[in-house]
Amino acid sequence: MINFEEELSHFKPSLEVEEVEDAIVDSDLTDMADIMMALVREGSEKKRSNE
């Protein structure tokens, strides 16, 4: 059975058109390729420092 109050709390306000600009600025565009590149870069730096 539905718990009305709990269900209602799950609803979130919809993004308004006026907020589009902020949403674009705040977008996290980091993808797996970026993470992998960061990891590779970090690994290389560690290797270099160990040498």
Add this chain to the structure above:
Amino acid sequence: MSKPKDYTERCRLISNAFYNQGLEKAQIRDLTGASLCLKRSLAFDKYNTDARNLLGLIYYEIGETAEALVQWVLSSNLKQDHNRATYYLHELQGEPGKLEDESIHIRRYNQALSQAQNDNSDLAILQLGRVVEHKPNFVKAHMLLALLHIGQENYAKAGQSLYRVLQIDKNHPKALWYMSIVKSHTGRADVEKRKLKNAFSHHQMQDDDIILPPTYRESTGWQMILHIAVGLAMGVAVIFFLVMPAREQEMNGIHNQEMNEVLEQVNQKSMTIDQLKADAAAMETERDAAVANLQTILDENGGVLSQYQQLAHILHAYKVDDFQTAVELYADMDPTMITDEAMQAIIAEIRKDMEERGYQVLADLGNRARDAGQAEQALAYYQKSLNIKADNPQVIYDMAMVYQNRGEEDAANELFGQVIMNDPDSELAARAKEARGY
């Protein structure tokens, strides 16, 4: 360790695989599943323009216009050439007032959500009703509306909203869950369950299934009698319920046909009677007209026959040289009633003579009657004289004088007026003026 380029390529391939999966789901309108796949696709490769554009399109389809705008703007910034997102943005911004309307409806949804979360469900339902009326594909609004209806135990209305959501997004998990609850409350779940059971209830025969033949048993004597009785009863029932109604229907049909024929005959007779009545009425009218004509001919004073008699008397008076009698008779006659051409010529000659001499005879008769104190008689003669010759000022004057002497000033003044008007400079006009008191 792999080269960075390999990782990028692998990420691109995974992203593309998720995109393909998302596209397949979107094509069968599993929009929730599709958006999940597309988000994963973008998590592996943010430059996957197709995935981002499709995600925007799905947002737009479920009524999340602002989210769609975010994706399309990002997409058009990440890849500026040959990007479908540019077209979408152009379409959305090109329609005047479109974005403003979208903004109003989204804001209204947010207000409704706030009202619902603050125990003001009735107002929220009204607000959401307006939102979905203008924005029928707004899934979130439909879902909230359905939840509020379920909260008020109005399952039929909740079902309508959920039905609409599932038309837009066939696999919306929450909508499916809400719908199952709605169906369980409206009895729809049982109906569907029964249908499903019936659809798959047919048992397919297997190789080792055995068909048992029905057993044959000899009937005993009393059983035979019972069977015959049952058979007879069934036969009677068949006759009573099947044969009799058919026979009755057939008989009714024949009777109805006969009745229709009789009614047709009665109608024909009625029409004949009506026609005969109309003929009789027409004949009666013709008879009345003929009687009226005959009466006109025989009428003592003004009838055609009496006019011919008058003419005969006039001709006789001429013959005996009694002009005064001829004039008096002519004055009482209506020559227009004699239409005989031969008679018309005689009447024309008499009329000419009367206009030359006859009017004066009548005027003299009028004067004599006036002098004898017979005013009524005098007026009658004067009128007859005027009937023959209307523009006779002397007779008009004499007539006016008679009226004046009788004290009938109005009639007298009218006739004096005629005399004055006809010839203002004559002696009679002067006398008339004097008589009127000018």
